[in-house]
Amino acid sequence: MSPVSKPLLKTVMGERQERPPLWIMRQAGRYLPEYRAVREKVGGFLELCYTPEYAAEVTLQPLRRFDLDAAILFSDILVIPDALGQKVRFEVGEGPLLEPITPEGLGKLKPDAVLDHLAPVLETLRRVTAELAPDKTMIGFCGSPWTVATYMINGSGSPDQAVARVFALTQPEAFARLIDMLVEASTAYLVAQFRAGADVVQLFESWALNLDEEQFAAYVIEPNRRIVEAVRREIPGAPIIGFPRGAAAMLPVYAEKTGVNALGLDYMTPVAAIDKALPAALPVQGNLDPLRLIAGGEQMEARVEAIIAGFAGRPHIFNLGHGIVPQTPIAHVERLVEIVKRGR
Numbered sequence: 013m014s015p016v017s018k019p020l021l022k023t024v025m026g027e028r029q030e031r032p033p034l035w036i037m038r039q040a041g042r043y044l045p046e047y048r049a050v051r052e053k054v055g056g057f058l059e060l061c062y063t064p065e066y067a068a069e070v071t072l073q074p075l076r077r078f079d080l081d082a083a084i085l086f087s088d089i090l091v092i093p094d095a096l097g098q099k100v101r102f103e104v105g106e107g108p109l110l111e112p113i114t115p116e117g118l119g120k121l122k123p124d125a126v127l128d129h130l131a132p133v134l135e136t137l138r139r140v141t142a143e144l145a146p147d148k149t150m151i152g153f154c155g156s157p158w159t160v161a162t163y164m165i166n167g168s169g170s171p172d173q174a175v176a177r178v179f180a181l182t183q184p185e186a187f188a189r190l191i192d193m194l195v196e197a198s199t200a201y202l203v204a205q206f207r208a209g210a211d212v213v214q215l216f217e218s219w220a221l222n223l224d225e226e227q228f229a230a231y232v233i234e235p236n237r238r239i240v241e242a243v244r245r246e247i248p249g250a251p252i253i254g255f256p257r258g259a260a261a262m263l264p265v266y267a268e269k270t271g272v273n274a275l276g277l278d279y280m281t282p283v284a285a286i287d288k289a290l291p292a293a294l295p296v297q298g299n300l301d302p303l304r305l306i307a308g309g310e311q312m313e314a315r316v317e318a319i320i321a322g323f324a325g326r327p328h329i330f331n332l333g334h335g336i337v338p339q340t341p342i343a344h345v346e347r348l349v350e351i352v353k354r355g356r
């Protein structure tokens with residue numbers, strides 16, 4: 013399929029559109045009753061990720077309801093540790109739980125098993141691309157190494173990533189081995205996603221916050237840069253969106269040094285200031301506060317128009333500034349899509 017007919021892909025590749033194309037982070041998920049129905053039928057969350065028939069179905073569900081410009085592969089950033097052999101569980105109401113990794117435990121991980129373990133996810137991608145309308149962009153993704161490492165080291169999410177930050181500072185050699193392993197596994201996984209039909213991939217660096225500038229350069233920029241470079245060695249010109257959540261003043265240097273095509277912005281990022289700070293042609297994605305979508309109404313509509321107006325001079329993909337939350341009313345999502353596509 014030539015990219016000419018896919019507005020979202022064209023935007024990632026640097027072409028400004030009259031109104032921004034859009035997708036919604038976590039667009040498949042618990043705010044949709046049809047997702048909850050499939051989820052109940054399958055049982056566990058990881059089982060859903062590893063069952064192509066159901067994972068393809070939930071990937072396509074949001075596009076049946078809303079006029080979105082992209083499908084995003086249904087999976088999770090934590091399938092990489094799972095594939096490396098570190099057991100991952102999802103407990104209702106608790107989020108992900110892993111057996112925390114130790115320097116000794118690193119040697120037991122199995123980097124060679126990753127693509128075999130993830131074969132069902134790649135099959136999901138093939139099934140979805142076979143069904144997707146030609147004007148829709150297929151987005152693949154993985155977690156960035158630092159973000160995935162914070163879960164592997166701490167054993168769960170944490171508000172400040174303190175355990176992982178101390179590990180990185182006190183066990184630099186083990187930390188470097190872990191990051192190397194994640195760079196390699198993520199590269200292989202993303203290359204396989206492009207070969208299975210992804211048009212674009214997004215690097216989710218959800219925990220780019222809480223780092224000083226040197227840690228940010230070493231833990232965030234350098235591993236993301238290595239992935240971008242290594243993926244493009246296999247897939248020349250591979251379109252990549254980087255989403256370093258919380259990067260704040262380090263966004264411009266992240267974009268410049270990693271070489272991503274487009275920069276995902278969290279909702280804390282001030283629109284006019286970042287528009288001024290970034291190269292004029294750099295595509296951006298974002299950045300509505302997901303809680304504005306729960307509340308809906310005038311405040312949401314005004315903010316959507318302010319974001320669109322603020323980025324009107326450059327290629328812009330509309331999105332939330334973080335994932336949609338389960339209590340979001342579907343009618344508000346319908347209204348959001350309507351005003352992004354046609355204006356108020």
Ligand code: CP3
Nearest residue numbers: 037038039040041057084085086087088089107216218335
């Ligand atoms: O965007 C999409 O629709 C694609 C699917 C997707 C999921 N997770 C499905 C999911 C994507 C792209 C992710 C990325 C992800 N996963 C991130 C990065 C983005 C972000 O939000 O910062 C992170 C940090 C994770 C790890 C993760 N997975 C957490 C912390 C949780 C629990 C939080 C929660 O909402 O319960 C998950 C579970 C998860 N991943 C769900 C979904 C739909 C909910 C699980 C369920 O159905 O019970």
